[in-house]
Amino acid sequence: MARSVVVTGGGTGIGLAVARRFAEAGDEVTIVGRRREVLERAATSLGAMVRPLVCDLADADAVASLLKELPDRIDVLVNNAGSREIAPGTGPHGVLARWRGDFERNVLTAVLLTESVRDRLTQGQGRVVTISSIAAVRGADSYGASKAALHAWNHFMAAQLGPHGITANVVAPGTVAGTEFFGDRLDEAELVRRAGRTLVGRVGEPEDVAAAVHFLASPEAGYITGEILHCNGGELLGR
Ligand SMILES: NC(=O)c1ccc[n+]([C@@H]2O[C@H](COP(=O)([O-])OP(=O)(O)OC[C@H]3O[C@@H](n4cnc5c(N)ncnc54)[C@H](OP(=O)(O)O)[C@@H]3O)[C@@H](O)[C@H]2O)c1
Structure with a gap:
């Protein structure tokens, strides 16, 4: 039976690869993001089983409206939406804007939606x-701290959802090329430098992360919960 899958940030990069993986498996996929044209282009490329929904997931009013559009049953929720503020804020107001922004972009986008749809997640x-x-364990200012907060929150969610037969896990990627995340900051020299930090001699591709997500979302992974799966080519070991 086709599963009902929701992928946030499914219009680009890692989220698009995740959405493609589920769509190719015959699942019904809803992709969520802020830019309608990006989502519609992605949905068209992925096929008829993919539905685009526009929402700023850091905005509680927008999430409340989104709930009317989302499926009543959600078998798989992939909280992928997120980004990093490039311009460093200085002074108390700049620091506040950067930290608040990174927590809104990376924590609230996951927490608001998951808490809002927890009763729709398929029991069992x-x-x-x-x-x-990887920034969550290596440290990267407010962005790394916001990703680390997701780890702590995931422990909580796993405990909350476990008695209902629902698992909650995290995938922590290292550098992944071919997404919008770095903008133009990932030139050839930087890619080579980052590839050299891994044990496999290359940076990641969106499909590497999609494969890890797809495994954790599979029926076979039902005995794995509250875990953090690092997907970084061996750049960091033993975390
Ligand atoms: N690329 C890497 O090296 C890397 C490494 C580690 C972790 N990550 C994480 O992987 C995830 C995916 O990133 P990516 O590399 O694939 O970059 P990306 O192409 O920029 O994807 C991010 C997606 O999230 C959506 N999004 C951002 N804020 C949103 C919001 N408030 N509401 C709804 N959608 C929102 C964006 O769409 P809209 O702009 O249209 O909303 C976009 O489709 C992020 O959480 C990122 O932090 C990336």
């Missing part, structure tokens, strides 16, 4: 997979 086999980052 539901799956929540959240994308954090």
Whole structure:
């Protein structure tokens, strides 16, 4: 039976690869993001089983409206939406804007939606997979701290959802090329430098992360919950 899958940030990069993976498996996929044209282009490329929904997931009013559009049953929720503020804020107001922004972009986008749809997650086999980052364990100012907060929150969600037979896990990618995340900051020299930090001699591709997400969302992964799966080519070991 086709599963009902929601992928946030499913219009680009890692989220698009995740959405493609589920769509190719015959699942019904809803992709959520802020830019309608990006989502519609993605949905068209993925096929008829993919539905685009526009929402700023850091905005509680927008999430409340989104609830009317989302499926009543959600088998898999992938909290992938997130980004990093590039311009560093200085002074108390700049620091506040940067930290608040990173927590809104990376924590609230996952927490607001997951808490809002928790009663729609399929009892006995539901799956929540959240994308954090290698930055959560290596440290990267407010962005790393916001991704680390997802780890702590995931422990809580796993405990909350476990008695209902629903798992909650995190995938923490290292550098992944071919997404909008870095903008133009990931030139050839930087890619080579980052590839050299891994044990496998390359940076990640969106499909690497999609494969990890797809496994954690599979029925076979029902005995894995509250975990953080690092997907970084061996750049960081033993975390
Ligand atoms: N690329 C990497 O090296 C890397 C490494 C570690 C972790 N990550 C994480 O992986 C996830 C995916 O990133 P990516 O690399 O694929 O970059 P990306 O192409 O920029 O994807 C981020 C997606 O999230 C959506 N999004 C952002 N804020 C949103 C909001 N408030 N509401 C709804 N949708 C929102 C964006 O769409 P709209 O702008 O249209 O809303 C976009 O589709 C992020 O959480 C990122 O932190 C990336």
